[in-house]
Amino acid sequence: MNKKEIIALSLTKEISNRELLFYLENFESIKHIVSSKLGKTFKEKFDKVSLFDSNNEYLDKAEQQLELAVKNETEIITIQDNNYPTLLKNIENPPPVLYCKGKLYDAENVSVSIVGTRKATNYGRLVVEKFVNQLVENRVIITSGLAYGIDSYAHDITLQSKGTTYAVIASGIDKISTDRSKKLARKIVDNEGCIISSYPFGVNALPPYFISRNRIISGISKATIVIESDAKGGSLWTAKFAVEQNRDLFAVPGSIFESKSKGTNSLIEKDMAIPALSVDQILKHIGFLNVTNNIKKNNLVFNNTEEEKIFGFLSFSPKHIDEIANGVDMPIMNVQVNLLTLEFNSMVRQLPGNLFIRNID
Numbered sequence: 173m174n175k176k177e178i179i180a181l182s183l184t185k186e187i188s189n190r191e192l193l194f195y196l197e198n199f200e201s202i203k204h205i206v207s208s209k210l211g212k213t214f215k216e217k218f219d220k221v222s223l224f225d226s227n228n229e230y231l232d233k234a235e236q237q238l239e240l241a242v243k244n245e246t247e248i249i250t251i252q253d254n255n256y257p258t259l260l261k262n263i264e265n266p267p268p269v270l271y272c273k274g275k276l277y278d279a280e281n282v283s284v285s286i287v288g289t290r291k292a293t294n295y296g297r298l299v300v301e302k303f304v305n306q307l308v309e310n311r312v313i314i315t316s317g318l319a320y321g322i323d324s325y326a327h328d329i330t331l332q333s334k335g336t337t338y339a340v341i342a343s344g345i346d347k348i349s350t351d352r353s354k355k356l357a358r359k360i361v362d363n364e365g366c367i368i369s370s371y372p373f374g375v376n377a378l379p380p381y382f383i384s385r386n387r388i389i390s391g392i393s394k395a396t397i398v399i400e401s402d403a404k405g406g407s408l409w410t411a412k413f414a415v416e417q418n419r420d421l422f423a424v425p426g427s428i429f430e431s432k433s434k435g436t437n438s439l440i441e442k443d444m445a446i447p448a449l450s451v452d453q454i455l456k457h458i459g460f461l462n463v464t465n466n467i468k469k470n471n472l473v474f475n476n477t478e479e480e481k482i483f484g485f486l487s488f489s490p491k492h493i494d495e496i497a498n499g500v501d502m503p504i505m506n507v508q509v510n511l512l513t514l515e516f517n518s519m520v521r522q523l524p525g526n527l528f529i530r531n532i533d
Contacts, residue, residue: 177202178250179234182269183372192268196252240373246273246345259283263391263417267370267384273345273357274366276338282458283313283338285389285414287407288322288399289432294490294523296400296432299424300325303397306451308335310460315340315393317385318353318367322399322407327356330365337365340388342381344373368392386410387417395420395458397448401435408435415444420458422448472519478502479510483519483530490527 173196181192181202199205241248249256249270258279260266284307288296304314304326314330316323318339330337339360341348345367348354357367370388371381386409390396396414398421401407414421423445426433439445448454474480478500485491485499493511497504511528514520521531 173199173201173252175248175250175253176231176234176238178252179237179248179269179372180228180230183230183233183237189268190265193251193265196268237372240346241271244273244345244373246271246373247276248272249276257392259394260388260391263387266391267388269370269372271345271369271372272366274361275336275364276366276368277313277336281311281313281336282460283315283393284454284458285315285393285396285410286322286326286399287316287386287389287396287410289401289405289407289435290319290321290323291432292321292325292400293430293432294527294529295426295430296322296424297325298488298529299399301329303399303448303451303454304329304335305333307455308333310451310455311335312455313338313365315389317341317382317389317410318348318356319406320350320352324353324356326399327360331359331363334363336363338368338392339365340368340385340392341377342371342385343369343377344371344375345369346373347376349377382406383409387413390414390419391417393419395422395454397422397424397454398436398439398445399424400426400432401439402431403434403438405435408439411439411445420454421445422454424448475513476510478506479514482507482510483514486520486528486530488529490523490529493526493528496528 178196181187181195195205237248249272251261251266251268255276286300300322307314308330313336314326315338316326318324318327318341327337327339337360339357348357361367368388370384390410390413396410396419398407398411411421421444423436423439425440425447426436428437440447481500482496485496493504493507497507511520515522518531520528522528
C-alpha cells in the first residue's frame, strides 16, 4: 500500500490502529481491500465516506498532511518503511504512522527512556544529571516526553552533554503547546535529535493522547528508567507499558517520606522494576559489555582545613548553609567564603534556596 493511502486510512476515525495494521498486512491497496471478500463490509462501514473513490476527502487530507510535512521539514514514516524504528515495530499494536521532525537513527543506536514527575525534587534532578551524563558517554539516545519536570530536564541535560535525545509528543508536530516546549523542541532538532508523534498536523494534545504517547516512549526504548513519581503519576503508565512490552524497567529508589518517591518505591516493591542504583548496572543489564565510565578521579586539594571540614560534612543530599555552619561549628561568614571557593573549584554546587551539595561530577 502506498504512503498516501496508509496516511488516509490512519486519518479515518472509524478505523482503529489494529484494523489498519490488519489491512496493511493483508492487502496491497485500498482498491484491493474493496475488491476482496472484506469489500462488502468495508463498503458498509464507509457508507457515508467512500475511501474507494479517487476523489474522497481522506485521500485529500492525506495529501495535505504530505504537503504540511514538507513545509514543516518533517518526515512521515509508515510501518512499512525501512526506517521505522525496529523496537517499536515489535510491540503489540504499534502506531502505523509516525511524524518525525529531525534525525531518527537506525536500530543499532540504543535508546533508553527517562521519565518522571512534573514536580521534580532536587534529588530527582541530580539523579537525572548523573544518569544522563553517563548514558550519553556511552552513546545512548535519551528518550522522554518533553513534559515539564523530569522529562524536559532529561532532554536539557542530554543537550548540555552533547548527546542525542528523542522527544515523543501527544499532539501534532505543529501543535506543541508551550513556548518553553517549542524552544526545547527546536534545540533537540538543531542538535540532531528527533521530535516524534503518532498524531497528524493540526491535532492538539488531549489527555488520552498522553497515554498513547507513553506507549511509544517505552516501545522505542531498550529500557525505561522512572526517576520520580507520585503514587498515581503519569509516568507509571510508561512503566506499565514497558513491562507489557517485555522491556527492562528500572526505578530510582527514594525516601519513604517523599511523595515523589511513592510511585518508584511501589514499582520496586511489586517486583515490576529493578532498583536503579547506577548507570553501570543499567547498561550491563541491557547488554552493554564495555561500559565507558569517565567519572573524574582527581585527588581533592584543599586550600585550608576549613574547606576540607566543610567538604567532609557535605554529601549528595542538599544541606542548608545554616545546617552546614552548625554542623562544622564555624561562623557563617567563614562558611560562605569557603563554599564560594569550593564552588569555584567545582567541588561543591549550590542549589536554589541556599542549599549545597558535593558536585556530582
